[in-house]
Amino acid sequence: MSRSGWIGAAVAAVVLGLAGCSAPAERAGGEPAAAGSAAPTTAGENSPPAADEVRSSENVRLVTNVPLSAPFDGEESWGTDLAFQDKYAYVGNYDGFTIHDxxxxxxxxxxxxxxxxxGQNDISVSGNLLFLSIDDPxxxxxxxxxPAQGFGENAWEGIRIFDISDKAHPKYVSSVATACGSHTHSMVPGKDGQTLYLYVSSPGPEPESTTCTPPHNTISIVEVPLADPARSRVVNEPVVFNTAQKDADAGFGGCHDVTAYPEKNLAAGACFGDGVLLDxxxxxRPVVLQQINDEENFSIWHSATFNDDATKVVFTDELGGGTAATxxxxxxRTKGANAIYDLKDxxxxxxxxxxxxxxQTSTENCVAHNGSLIPVKGKDLMVQAWYQGGISIWDFTDSDNPREIGYFERGPLSGTGLGGSWSAYYYNGYIxxxxxxxxxxxxxxxxxxxxPAKQVKLDAFNVQTQVSYGGR
Incomplete structure (x- = not known):
């Protein structure tokens, strides 16, 4: 969301996406795809909340809030993604990161x-290492x-690495520059247990840049030697989608996010104009198994979530790039939404x-954003952030008839600008x-x-690296 070209493409996507408003796309058999349904509403729900008013369904409650504070008190000290480890929550911010006990x-x-x-300091943790994605030169x-002036060859963007063995005093270790920077990244453990790989996603290209050249239809793979993370380096830049697709033709490509499911040897990539399934x-050396697109309803393929047994994938469309009221x-209802795909063979x-x-009101930036599964065996449940639309808890066990079962939101910001939930994840009994x-x-x-999810206890949780809870 921070890269200037990314914002421009996002705004253009709103215009292009809404210009083609039409009925839902059809399934292979010609039946209209379901658009989702809501649980019964509570009294007063149909009237918008007042500015900054907290509202939720009867089965959801706000337990507590920890406000931002110095040094994250600037106009663009925006909270971003989350990761978890033992008794700690790690929260990214455009100005750095916070560790909460x-x-x-x-x-x-x-x-x-x-x-x-x-920006945007997308975050993940592994052992005593913390990784941040930077896609601002x-x-x-x-x-x-x-901030660098432009995208010249001396500008830097990519992955930063920290040692967090002392949670009160994290230490910067090293960095790795990646093509077009790093908007997000996902961790994939090496087979030897001594190496970690980061799948780095980024938008691009930038015509004036020497480090983000066309056609940018790749991701970067960073190898991290766990015993010596200062030696981390890019080891491959595999092509993950066909440059003949519409967004590449328009001069904009790259992937926004890749979600890995190492136990299944699968990954799903949201590559702006396309979704990809990877072995x-x-x-x-990931191998593309399938490339899909949805020109009628999806504008910006943002992220992906497998269900627990990897028989489904939920892709999100960030119509407007998180800056628009959609x-x-x-x-x-099929735009700026989630799409549920069955996965077989x-x-x-x-x-x-x-x-x-x-x-939501016309002043509230709202669109599908980051979420995670709620671990209930035999069910496909998810909690998800929708920016100023708040968070939604929903059930997609029936792929044809997803439905909301709970929600939490605040009323419109009393001022102007971006706001709302960037990421909403379920971890050890709480959202x-x-x-x-x-x-x-x-x-x-x-x-x-x-x-039943309250009985599932994880030692660590990085949402873009899925682990199975089916046997827990």
Whole structure:
């Protein structure tokens, strides 16, 4: 969302996407795909919340909020993605990252805030290492760098690596420059247990750049020797989608996000104009199994989530790039939404769409964004961020008839600008939401459908690297 070209493409996508408003796409058999349905509404739900008012379904409650504070108190100190490890929650921010102790989820304690500017600081953790994605050109790779003027050969963007063995005093270790920077990244463990691979996704190309040249139809794979992370380096830049697609023709390509499922040897990539299914049996040399697109309803393929047994993939469409109001009555329910695909024999088949049922105002940036599974065996449940649309808890066990079962949201920001939940993930009994301007929300859902998830305990959780809970 931070790269200037990415913003421009996102705004253009709103115009192009809404210009083609039409009925839902059809499945192979000619039947219209379902657009999703809502659970019964509570009293007053049909009227928009007042500015900054907290509202939720009866089965959802806000447990607590930890507001942003110095040094993350600037106009663009925006909260971004989340990762978890043991009793800690790690929260990215355009100005760095925060470590919270969540031993008691009702009373999180801020352990440290590390100032290290570089949008968007997408975050993941492994052992004593923390990784940040930077896709804004900087004058150098250090935390003391400044925004670079343009995309010249001396500008830096890519992956930063920190040692977090001392949570109160994280230490910068090293960095790796990657083509077109790093908007997001996903971790894939090496087969030897001594190596970690990062799949780096980024938008591009930038015509004026020497490091982000056309056609940019690749991802970067960074090899991290766990015993010596300072030796991390790019080991491959595989092509992951066909440059003949419409977005490449328009001069814009790259992938936004890749979600890996190492136990299944699969990954799903959201590559702006396309979705891709990858075989990652050899993590250094992923193989494209299928490439899909949806020119009628999807504008910006943003992210992907497998269900637990890898028989489905949910792709999201970030129509407007997170900056536009697309959850209003003027936007079709198949746009800026989720698409549910069945996965069988390494082939993806579109089944339906899902979008939050509550209409948002014209001032609220709202679109499908980051979410995770809620671990209930035999069910396909998900919690998901929708920016100022709040968070939605929804059930896609029936691929044709997804439905919302709970929600949490605030009313429109009292000021202008971006806001709302960037990421909402379920971890060890609670939902944690990184709100762009409000900080960390801890939310609880009490519902017979989701209650079994409270028995599932994870030691670590990086959403873009899925692990199976089926045997837990």
């Amino acid at each position: 969540i031993s008691d989820p009702t009373k999180p304690v801020t352990v440290s805030r590390t100032l290290c500017p570089g 900087r004058t150098d790779e250090t935390c003391a760098s400044k 990652i049996s050899d993590p250094v 959850c209003d009555s003027g936007t079709p 390494n082939r993806l088949t579109l089944r339906s769409y899902f979008k939050i049922p509550r209409e 944690y939401s990184s709100d762009i301007t409000k900080g960390l929300d801890v939310i609880e859902i009490n519902d017979p459908l989701t209650d």
